[in-house]
Amino acid sequence: MKEYMMVFLGPDYGEDGMGLSAEQIQQRMGKWFAWHEKMEKQGIVKGGEALHAHGKRISGPDRIVTDGPSAASKELIGGYYVITAESMEEAMKVAEDFPDYDLGSTVEVREVMKFEGM
């Protein structure tokens, strides 16, 4: 069994991002909850967290500090899950249920590198 990380990219839900209303947030909550429940039942969830917007980036030899992508950026990482799956195809099947495609958000699926026997 391999492990895959699903990284969620898209603007923040808040007023400085997509500006979702109370009603829409409630809908999102229902959808995310249903997805999580489904994955839990399959027993494939290894972990996952949601992330705050407004992070910092540190880069280069001079450790230049800049603001992370804005809350409205499509490149903002909003959270991740690590799941177990047989193959990339199977992991992608799991990712099909990601609730925020209709908002234009993206899932990046990456296999976790294992260092067995090292």
Added chain:
Amino acid sequence: MTSDKIIDHLFRHEYGKMVSSLTRIYGIQNLELIEDAVQDTFKKAVLYFRNHSLPDNLQAWLRTAVKNRAIDLFRKAATHKKYDQASGPGFMSMSEVFSDHEIEDNQLRLLFTICHPGLKTKDQIIFALKSFSGFSITEIAGALLLDKENVKKTLQRARKKLQRDPIAFQVPTGAAFNERIDVVHLAIYLLFNEGFHSSGKDSLIRKDLVAEALRLGGLLLDKFKEHETSALMALMCFHAARLNAKIDDEGNLIKLKYQDRKRWNYQLVWKGHLHMEHAVETKIFTRFHYEAAIAGEYVMAENFDQINWRKLENYYTHLIRIHSTPLNILNLAVIQHQSMESDKALKTISKIQPFQLKGKEHLYHAVLAEIQMALQNYEAAQAEIEHALALVQNQSERKLLTENYENIKSGIVTK
């Protein structure tokens, strides 16, 4: 508790309850910070429940979370001071203001405060939709066909107005109450009309506005039991009953005469009827009484031919006495024409000018055409209908007018 059991509109309705309760503590001048706290809590809830199971009582969970978030935010705010004095009469603790009974009173306080006499009605509606009803800026812009920036600016202006020119966060009493409840009624009615009258908008949002207006009216009625509120509720129920039948599949308006009565919501008709019974237990009849009576006559008649035009003429005459608008006068002319009194109708319509019906000028010409036709003034009728055709925008209305035009032309030939 599973996801599909989350109560309909729970978040939206909780939004107003939380905002009004926190305003009771922290004061109306801190509205923006309060709304941030509520918005923030909802956003956190959706992230939190990605990998936690839902609590048995989500409502209670949300309330606790928002209380904590508010305390947190106000602690962080640079302007930290004693907030308990800002909220007007009497200090109340967090747990007190979040009791069910208090929540209702706080909602009414917020509603009456938003209907600040210094704000324009349109601004009051935008303000109420945001702070009371929990609509997002995008939703409001979509619902009222406004620019998002425009909505943002209006909200900023409204909040500033309340900071500069603060009024007590309470429901006024005595004469001031009567004045203010008029403003509240009007705001609710306009909110309703925004949802009811436009055909160009997204139908889901349209229904939401109608439902929200009915909810606000119901809240008001439960508390104060004013006859005028009942009349307004009756009016909205009678109109709302026809909501599903008044738009065709392409989003065009269908005239009352051609609406499928099977698609009307008779539960709402019945509700309107009950409200009407309470509304008329008074000697003072308002515009809402007459408008409700008119709307009621239309939906309670078994079919279009059963409509009692005499009764309607009477209602419109009374209505125009206390609330004279060009559209009401035009409608009176239509009623008189329908009851075969086209001479009278011609006299009535001559009291108004087409330009007074902004955006509906074609209706003036279309009605006048029908009246002239009935009076056998075929040339005048033809001129009017040509005028109407030049002005009409809506496709289904154009179709109807074109048919009338053909009739008139054949009338000229056969005269």
